[in-house]
Amino acid sequence: MRTPGKRERAEKQEEEVPSAGGTIASSSDLKAGDRVVYPKQGVYRVTGLEQKDIAGQRLEFVKMTREEDGATVLVPLGKVATIGLRRVASAEDIEGVFHYLGASYDDPELDWKVRHRDNVERLIAGGVLGVAEVVKGLHSLSRLRPLPAKERELYDSSRHLLVNEISVALGVPAVIAEDYIDYALMPPAGVKLPLKTPPTPVELKGPPWKRKKPAAAEDEDDLGLAELGIDLGALEGAAVGESEDSEEGESEGEKPAEEGSEEQAAVPVKVAPAKVAPPKAPATVKAAKPAKPATAPKPVPAAKKPAPPPRAAPPAKKAAPPPAKKAAPPARKAPPPAKKPAPKKAAPAKKPAKPAKGKKK
Amino acid sequence: MIRIVTLAPFDEGDIAFLSKTLYRSFGIGTEHQGDRALPRKAELPDGRFDALKLLDDAPPVRAYADDKVVYLTDVELANPKGPLGEPPAWGHALQGGERALVSTFRFRPRGVTEASIEVYRRRLARECIHFIGHLWDLHHCYDARCAMHPSWSPSLPEDPEFELDSFCRDKSERRIRLAKT
Numbered sequence: 180m181r182t183p184g185k186r187e188r189a190e191k192q193e194e195e196v197p198s199a200g201g202t203i204a205s206s207s208d209l210k211a212g213d214r215v216v217y218p219k220q221g222v223y224r225v226t227g228l229e230q231k232d233i234a235g236q237r238l239e240f241v242k243m244t245r246e247e248d249g250a251t252v253l254v255p256l257g258k259v260a261t262i263g264l265r266r267v268a269s270a271e272d273i274e275g276v277f278h279y280l281g282a283s284y285d286d287p288e289l290d291w292k293v294r295h296r297d298n299v300e301r302l303i304a305g306g307v308l309g310v311a312e313v314v315k316g317l318h319s320l321s322r323l324r325p326l327p328a329k330e331r332e333l334y335d336s337s338r339h340l341l342v343n344e345i346s347v348a349l350g351v352p353a354v355i356a357e358d359y360i361d362y363a364l365m366p367p368a369g370v371k372l373p374l375k376t377p378p379t380p381v382e383l384k385g386p387p388w389k390r391k392k393p394a395a396a397e398d399e400d401d402l403g404l405a406e407l408g409i410d411l412g413a414l415e416g417a418a419v420g421e422s423e424d425s426e427e428g429e430s431e432g433e434k435p436a437e438e439g440s441e442e443q444a445a446v447p448v449k450v451a452p453a454k455v456a457p458p459k460a461p462a463t464v465k466a467a468k469p470a471k472p473a474t475a476p477k478p479v480p481a482a483k484k485p486a487p488p489p490r491a492a493p494p495a496k497k498a499a500p501p502p503a504k505k506a507a508p509p510a511r512k513a514p515p516p517a518k519k520p521a522p523k524k525a526a527p528a529k530k531p532a533k534p535a536k537g538k539k540k
Numbered sequence: 541m542i543r544i545v546t547l548a549p550f551d552e553g554d555i556a557f558l559s560k561t562l563y564r565s566f567g568i569g570t571e572h573q574g575d576r577a578l579p580r581k582a583e584l585p586d587g588r589f590d591a592l593k594l595l596d597d598a599p600p601v602r603a604y605a606d607d608k609v610v611y612l613t614d615v616e617l618a619n620p621k622g623p624l625g626e627p628p629a630w631g632h633a634l635q636g637g638e639r640a641l642v643s644t645f646r647f648r649p650r651g652v653t654e655a656s657i658e659v660y661r662r663r664l665a666r667e668c669i670h671f672i673g674h675l676w677d678l679h680h681c682y683d684a685r686c687a688m689h690p691s692w693s694p695s696l697p698e699d700p701e702f703e704l705d706s707f708c709r710d711k712s713e714r715r716i717r718l719a720k721t
Contacts, residue, residue, distance in 0.1 A: 277622070277624050321683075338679060339679065349622075353634075353635050354633060354635055357680055358627040359627060361627070361690045361693070362625070365682075365693045365694065366694075370625075374624070
């Protein structure tokens with residue numbers, strides 16, 4: 180399958196940004212004095228609209244000032260909906276965050292690539308609970324092993340964002356907000372936190388290559404049936420048989436080879452060889468290779484055109500390639516055996532040579 | 541300059557040890573600014589003192605723009621109650637602020653033996669470094685060996701063996717950057 184390029188990924192990601200609670204959908208939702216959270220930036224206060232001439236165009240911006248340091252940001256009106264602006268979390272949301280932080284945490288994600296992608300996505304689109312997820316996840320990981328520099332930075336920045344938002348939402352100084360967070364993350368010895376069921380984090384609908392798929396879906400993708408234009412809905416039964424066959428092919432290498440002769444004729448041979456090759460050891464692969472061509476393509480002709488008789492002739496022609504491939508493996512494998520006997524032949528050859536040397540001497 | 545103000549009687553030796561340690565830790569001159577009266581306005585009905593209010597009401601001392609003032613007290617402090625309860629208060633300091641408050645109420649008793657006094661002094665210095673760190677805009681740190689680790693954390697050993705003036709690498713670098721600016 181073709182892997183999407185960076186640009187495509189970015190576009191898809193923008194399109195599929197899931198909405199966390201309080202997301203601002205359009206600029207009309209904003210008015211001067213509103214407090215909003217700019218993902219990965221912090222809490223801003225909207226100061227009003229501003230018009231500017233840029234490159235000969237008159238553009239309108241929402242002007243916002245960061246409460247922490249007074250930095251000003253101008254966001255084009257058209258971009259307001261896409262940058263993930265959201266309202267500052269309510270006190271109820273914040274309470275949920277603390278119950279989430281205080282809850283026991285299952286195994287942190289150990290694959291750093293997945294972890295990094297998910298964390299970045301959560302910071303952008305996960306709302307305040309998404310930020311808490313990042314903090315909690317990295318904090319838990321830091322207890323297992325020291326965080327690498329990049330993740331340490333991410334941890335610090337996400338923690339800073341969380342502290343600021345909690346501080347604004349609860350109306351307490353940042354230091355106190357930080358105390359609350361650490362009290363939940365690292366309660367003092369002997370203290371049992373009054374925890375409730377934590378809220379469910381926003382499900383991230385990021386680009387498909389990020390998400391884990393159910394086993395069945397992965398199998399379908401592996402088969403590449405979509406590329407062949409095969410409707411799986413119509414072939415459900417056949418697909419099951421297919422998978423069973425393939426398993427058999429792997430476990431019982433020789434059987435499929437025998438069966439393969441007739442039915443495999445209709446097989447689009449392209450699919451099978453590619454799949455069989457990787458998993459098997461050389462000895463079994465020989466037998467397995469023919470097995471998959473035989474089974475996998477079967478359903479295809481049956482489903483597309485229910486009339487097998489007219490195809491009887493082409494199968495015969497197409498049948499030729501499979502045998503050829505069958506023949507091919509032996510041919511490929513022939514060389515290795517040839518190598519083995521070689522030393523035997525060489526040995527006798529050398530033996531006579533020695534006496535020859537002796538004769539010379 | 542770091543200025544130490546005592547809101548309760550403290551041993552001179554303890555203050556001298558603290559001054560030395562703060563100087564070693566931050567590289568800034570440290571001096572004892574004298575004793576002041578504890579502001580009773582901040583007292584709560586249960587006898588504790590509201591940490592935020594106590595710091596607000598703490599008697600002012602003459603200080604210059606970059607100076608940091610540390611108030612030492614021995615009364616029990618209280619933090620505002622949070623969603624999961626009240627975190628124990630060992631002190632208080634506003635991030636980026638100029639004044640910090642440290643209480644010795646939760647420390648182990650000072651005792652009379654050299655060992656217990658040493659433990660007390662080290663803990664006092666550690667807490668002062670922690671809250672002055674907040675004045676330098678430093679957040680808490682998950683590394684128990686860092687001075688910015690939360691004071692109540694179970695990971696923090698009761699008798700700290702770590703060096704008092706040590707921040708973790710990240711906090712240390714950040715502190716240096718801030719100090720330069």
